[in-house]
Amino acid sequence: MRTEWYKNAVVYQIYPFSYRDSNNDGWGDIEGIIEKLDYIKELGVTAIWFSPLYRSPDYDYGYDTSDYKDIDPKFGTLEDFDRLLKECHDRDLKVIMDLAVNHTSTEHPWFKEAISSKDSPYRDYYIIREGRRKGKKLLPPTNWESTFTGSAWERIGDTDEFYLHLFCVEQADLNWENPKVREEVVSILNFWLERGVDGFRFDVFNMFSKVYPFGDDFSKDSFQKGAPFYVDGPRMHEFLKELNEKALSRYDTYTVGESFHPSEENAHAYVKESNHELDSIFNFGHLDADNIKGKKFFKKPFDLLQFKDGLFAPQRSYYGEGWNTLVLENHDNARSVSRFGIDTKHYRYEAATMLATLTFMGYGIPFIYMGQEIGMTNCDFKNIDEMKDPVSHFVYDLMCGYGIPKPLAFRFIKYGARDHARTPMQWNDSVNAGFNDGQKPWQCMNPEYKEINVEKDLASERSVYRYYQKLLAIKKNNETAIYGKTEEYDHINKKIAAYSREYNGKRLFVVSNFSNKQTDFIVPQWVKNAKVLLSNYDELIRKGQTLTLHPYQAVIFEERENDILKS
Ligand code: GLC
Ligand code: CA
Numbered sequence: 417m418r419t420e421w422y423k424n425a426v427v428y429q430i431y432p433f434s435y436r437d438s439n440n441d442g443w444g445d446i447e448g449i450i451e452k453l454d455y456i457k458e459l460g461v462t463a464i465w466f467s468p469l470y471r472s473p474d475y476d477y478g479y480d481t482s483d484y485k486d487i488d489p490k491f492g493t494l495e496d497f498d499r500l501l502k503e504c505h506d507r508d509l510k511v512i513m514d515l516a517v518n519h520t521s522t523e524h525p526w527f528k529e530a531i532s533s534k535d536s537p538y539r540d541y542y543i544i545r546e547g548r549r550k551g552k553k554l555l556p557p558t559n560w561e562s563t564f565t566g567s568a569w570e571r572i573g574d575t576d577e578f579y580l581h582l583f584c585v586e587q588a589d590l591n592w593e594n595p596k597v598r599e600e601v602v603s604i605l606n607f608w609l610e611r612g613v614d615g616f617r618f619d620v621f622n623m624f625s626k627v628y629p630f631g632d633d634f635s636k637d638s639f640q641k642g643a644p645f646y647v648d649g650p651r652m653h654e655f656l657k658e659l660n661e662k663a664l665s666r667y668d669t670y671t672v673g674e675s676f677h678p679s680e681e682n683a684h685a686y687v688k689e690s691n692h693e694l695d696s697i698f699n700f701g702h703l704d705a706d707n708i709k710g711k712k713f714f715k716k717p718f719d720l721l722q723f724k725d726g727l728f729a730p731q732r733s734y735y736g737e738g739w740n741t742l743v744l745e746n747h748d749n750a751r752s753v754s755r756f757g758i759d760t761k762h763y764r765y766e767a768a769t770m771l772a773t774l775t776f777m778g779y780g781i782p783f784i785y786m787g788q789e790i791g792m793t794n795c796d797f798k799n800i801d802e803m804k805d806p807v808s809h810f811v812y813d814l815m816c817g818y819g820i821p822k823p824l825a826f827r828f829i830k831y832g833a834r835d836h837a838r839t840p841m842q843w844n845d846s847v848n849a850g851f852n853d854g855q856k857p858w859q860c861m862n863p864e865y866k867e868i869n870v871e872k873d874l875a876s877e878r879s880v881y882r883y884y885q886k887l888l889a890i891k892k893n894n895e896t897a898i899y900g901k902t903e904e905y906d907h908i909n910k911k912i913a914a915y916s917r918e919y920n921g922k923r924l925f926v927v928s929n930f931s932n933k934q935t936d937f938i939v940p941q942w943v944k945n946a947k948v949l950l951s952n953y954d955e956l957i958r959k960g961q962t963l964t965l966h967p968y969q970a971v972i973f974e975e976r977e978n979d980i981l982k983s
Contacts, residue, residue, distance in 0.1 A: 423899075424891075425510065425670070426781065431747045431786060432446070436841065442858050443491070446491050459789055460884070467747055469514075473521055473586065481520055501613065512613070517618070519590060520588060526538045530542050544579050545630070556568075558632040559632045559640045561642070562583060602663050606663050618674060622648050661692075669695075696781065698741050704722070706755050712832030713829055720930050723913070727775065731779040741781050743783045751836050751837065765880060766952055770970040773972060774970060791880040805834045805835045845865065845871070890972065895919055900917030922975065924972060926972050934966060936964050944961050
């Protein structure tokens with residue numbers, strides 16, 4: 417039976433490589449996570465999403481899976497996982513697994529079989545096509561560019577055939593047209609659901625269905641975006657319904673899909689409850705408000721209006737029909753307090769708490785990325801070799817190839833690198849921030865750890881963690897905060913973001929100052945006498961309808977009972 421537990425859930429994301437390394441081998445592990453479950457529970461979250469724990473050769477750090485029904489030995493064993501699951505459930509924490517099934521690792525036995533011979537029954541598990549001949553040259557079947565740079569096709573040995581990989585060369589796209597592939601996915605889902613997991617995050621799900629026949633502009637030699645051929649393909653809705661019918665709906669599950677630039681119409685359809693496809697998807701539009709056209713490495717001045725558009729559009733669009741998610745960070749994004757034009761040096765606490773208040777009080781499920789709850793910042797990487805993410809290297813090499821001087825290329829990469837989110841969690845100021853006992857971590861530490869760590873944050877009067885506790889308590893328990901309709905206020909204001917939530921005649925109002933200066937703001941009439949539920953400053957300057965907000969101040973107001981009766 418489905419209980420819709422997800423509707424007032426708060427999810428904490430763990431990137432297992434970097435949480436806690438219990439056996440001091442440099443890699444985070446399951447035992448390390450178990451040690452920290454009380455810390456996670458105390459924060460007030462109700463579910464944990466684990467980035468992939470399955471076997472993987474780690475070309476893309478777990479997102480290239482070579483066995484979906486086993487745990488990678490560096491993290492532990494299946495038995496360790498069962499213990500983790502039990503320890504989570506004992507604390508009333510739900511467990512959400514990450515599943516990357518747009519592609520498998522090229523070390524997956526299916527792929528090895530597939531390329532071993534043209535008659536292999538596994539051949540049709542993947543997307544394999546003849547290359548094109550141009551004179552003596554053998555060209556890939558289409559010009560498509562991989563999301564991670566370079567051709568999206570890789571030649572199979574010295575044959576004339578190529579396989580499709582929309583990401584790394586080591587991540588071969590699965591052929592979802594083949595019913596056997598879909599059966600495999602159903603079997604993977606049921607394998608973990610039977611073990612007791614509570615939900616899934618589907619990696620780049622809206623690429624499962626491709627558009628046939630493939631095409632491109634063959635007149636050009638340069639790479640082209642093939643997106644029209646692999647985003648929101650025609651069978652997407654059918655495939656999701658099938659997963660629901662054969663696996664997900666049989667358990668009390670929750671699903672969230674990581675979408676790749678879906679059309680508005682499709683996004684809406686994926687989450688519409690009556691469609692029985694996904695319970696929610698991620699929307700990242702607001703996270704592009706400090707870069708050029710969604711290109712992470714190209715910085716532009718922060719555009720608050722764009723941020724608000726991205727944050728509020730899904731809340732408006734899905735309300736009443738489907739659920740929403742609220743995200744500031746994940747393993748693919750730089751740290752939020754180091755972005756969005758924020759004066760991190762002087763106002764880290766204020767900005768971290770302001771961003772959380774604004775984002776998480778909206779309509780949808782808050783997703784907190786490990787370390788965000790103590791305001792972890794971007795890492796001052798010294799050179800490209802300190803970065804482990806393959807994408808940082810691909811783009812760096814590409815830039816250098818175009819003649820961009822190395823130091824400049826590095827500056828670009830450093831702005832948007834995914835690596836910022838992947839440095840080990842900062843627990844205390846001892847060696848390696850308490851991530852482990854001194855073994856060199858797989859990814860370098862953020863040198864800020866002496867200043868920014870869990871121990872210090874908890875001991876501070878201005879603890880981001882403790883503010884999160886208060887915020888999440890409101891978010892989970894206040895009906896208006898869960899079910900309320902979001903109405904944005906004063907959209908064109910370039911310093912302030914504000915909105916109301918309304919449910920069953922009750923109202924909340926959330927206001928946040930993105931400026932490092934005191935800023936005046938006129939609130940709606942009804943907020944004049946409203947009660948302050950929470951603010952990241954002790955002081956609130958208000959005169960009638962005018963608030964004078966401190967730098968990065970955020971406030972949540974609740975309408976008073978007698979005012980509701982009056983109006
Ligand atoms: C998703 C993951 C990302 C990964 C990519 C390919 O975007 O979040 O980390 O690299 O898919 O699997
Ligand atoms: Ca370890």
